[in-house]
Amino acid sequence: MVTLKFSMKINAPREKVWRALWDDQAYREWTSVFTAGSYAKSDWKEGSRIDFLNPGGSGIFAIIDKLIPNTQMTFKHQGEVKNGEDITGGEWNGAVESYFLSDENGQTVLNTELQTTDDFQKYFKDVFPKAMEALKQIAER
16 A cells, blocks of 8 residues: 555635535535545444445445544545445555645645555546645635
């Protein structure tokens, strides 16, 4: 696994950035950069399962490993969902994805860390900044 790090300053309070990250409609909007129609299914509680799915219902599933409202969200990936069935293990098993929010000079700083496979490294280096830019636009509305 390779860990990629991204950072962005957003002209909005942390609470608004948090909502842009995780509220259903906003989440669907900024993650459409990865796959149009992407969505997440969870009760959004620490220790709970979260499914990151495409419109066909396939994707990956994780556990919400750490949740500090308006400050940190960390997912620990467990496997894939294919045709409505869990496939545990695989190349994403154990990969960690984290989002950290902090304040700096009246702005919110979003730092993300994403563990990925060598095969997906180029893809995420290209697409993740575009997703963060979409998120920034949502939060700054």
